[in-house]
Amino acid sequence: MNDRARVDYDFAVLRVVPRVHLGAFVNVGVVLHARTAEFLALRAVTDVGALAALVPGVDPDLLSRYLTSCSAICAGDETGGAVALAPPSERFHWLTAPRSDVLQSSPVHEGVCTDPVQELDMLFRTYVVEAAR
Numbered sequence: 001m002n003d004r005a006r007v008d009y010d011f012a013v014l015r016v017v018p019r020v021h022l023g024a025f026v027n028v029g030v031v032l033h034a035r036t037a038e039f040l041a042l043r044a045v046t047d048v049g050a051l052a053a054l055v056p057g058v059d060p061d062l063l064s065r066y067l068t069s070c071s072a073i074c075a076g077d078e079t080g081g082a083v084a085l086a087p088p089s090e091r092f093h094w095l096t097a098p099r100s101d102v103l104q105s106s107p108v109h110e111g112v113c114t115d116p117v118q119e120l121d122m123l124f125r126t127y128v129v130e131a132a133r
Helices: 048-054 060-075 088-096 116-132
Strands: 007-016 026-034 039-044 103-105 109-113
Touching (some): 007 039, 007 060, 007 116, 026 088, 026 116, 039 088, 048 060, 060 088, 060 103
Antiparallel strands (some): 007 026, 007 103, 007 109, 026 039
16 A cells, blocks of 8 residues: 555444434445545435335335435535535534444544555445445
8 A cells, every 4th residue: 555645534334224223224335435535425225115115114115315415415415405505524423423323333443544446345345235244
């Protein structure tokens, strides 16, 4: 790894908590923010059928819309509402803020990589795809 190309980043796993009072969860996405690389992106399961299979008992249409909205906020797309127009760091912190809702964020973790896109793909495979097996 080339030191000049190293990028510090923060990430969190998005998870569905079907019964908030029990605390059990299913990972459905990852958001990664690399401030110095001006990178903020989110990968999430938004397919209604996949969500229905991953999280039985939760309205998959509503959950898909919620995750799609999170993606819009992350991308700075105005369809995500006023928070989507905030700077990237504020959008990341809004997406990862603690909440007692069906869709929650893990604690924020940090790492170092050379390519934030590849790192996000790897984190998504590790924490969402492989965790669902």
